[in-house]
Amino acid sequence: MIHNFQYTEPQILEWIEKENLQKIPISQGYANCSIAVINENSAIVADAKIAETLRKYKIDVLCLDDLPDIKLWNNQNEYSKMRGFIGGAMARIEDKIMVFGDLRKIDKQGKIRDFIQNYGLELVDFEGLDVVDYGGIVVI
Amino acid sequence: MKTILIDGRMREREKEMLQKMEYHLVEIPKSTQTYAEISSHVDIFVCKINNTFFSPKSIFDTVLGQIELLKR
Numbered sequence: 001m002i003h004n005f006q007y008t009e010p011q012i013l014e015w016i017e018k019e020n021l022q023k024i025p026i027s028q029g030y031a032n033c034s035i036a037v038i039n040e041n042s043a044i045v046a047d048a049k050i051a052e053t054l055r056k057y058k059i060d061v062l063c064l065d066d067l068p069d070i071k072l073w074n075n076q077n078e079y080s081k082m083r084g085f086i087g088g089a090m091a092r093i094e095d096k097i098m099v100f101g102d103l104r105k106i107d108k109q110g111k112i113r114d115f116i117q118n119y120g121l122e123l124v125d126f127e128g129l130d131v132v133d134y135g136g137i138v139v140i
Numbered sequence: 141m142k143t144i145l146i147d148g149r150m151r152e153r154e155k156e157m158l159q160k161m162e163y164h165l166v167e168i169p170k171s172t173q174t175y176a177e178i179s180s181h182v183d184i185f186v187c188k189i190n191n192t193f194f195s196p197k198s199i200f201d202t203v204l205g206q207i208e209l210l211k212r
Contacts, residue, residue, distance in 0.1 A: 001189070009187075009194070011194065012187060012189070012194050015189055015192065015194070016189065019189065019190065021189070032183040033181075033183060072177040072178075073149050073176070073177065074176050074177060075176040075179075077149065080176070080177045082177050084177075087183075088181065088183065093144075093158075093161065093163075094161075098154075098157070098158075100150075100154055124157065126151075126153050126154060126157075129151065129153065129154075132151070133181075134146065134147035134149070134150055134181060134182065135147060135178060135180075135181025135182045135183040135184055136181075136182055136183050137144050137145060137146050137158075137182055138145040138182050138183075138186050138193075139142065139143075139144050139145075139163075140142070140143035140144065140145065140166075140193075140207060
């Protein structure tokens, strides 16, 4: 479990202890949005400090050189001036990684595509659409 | 049919793809308790650890509690 445990909800913290999950502390508050989980041992991030921490735990990390242009919606359903995060802009669904938008818009060098495909996962993205951070998805 | 929680602001093309993958989509509505940009973000309101879900009561009452699998 990766989180800033200073801010973890007490019931969740209790559950983590009960389930005996390994805790990986980071200083970033929005852990899920900041980390695109590819599988149990690999992730894509845009924050060098998070990358450094994950690597200490033997997680294979692709750390993006530049902050990707990921959009967020504001209250008027227009793009906000704030920037979205990589972890909220893609999600693992079965054996696929879905990118919420056109991957080429944030991956001109193809590093993200290569990293994902090296793990044998299928990429699903949406040609022409800007990449948006939705806070990921949760499969029930 | 499998169920997936999504941001209520997700675009139609993305929703159509998930439906084509045979997911039933359940949308997280906008909340006034956060700033606009994250006001319907799934990971702000729901946390899944293995097969256990954590959410604020308001989201359980209006969203998660309506999902057959999660009724209790």
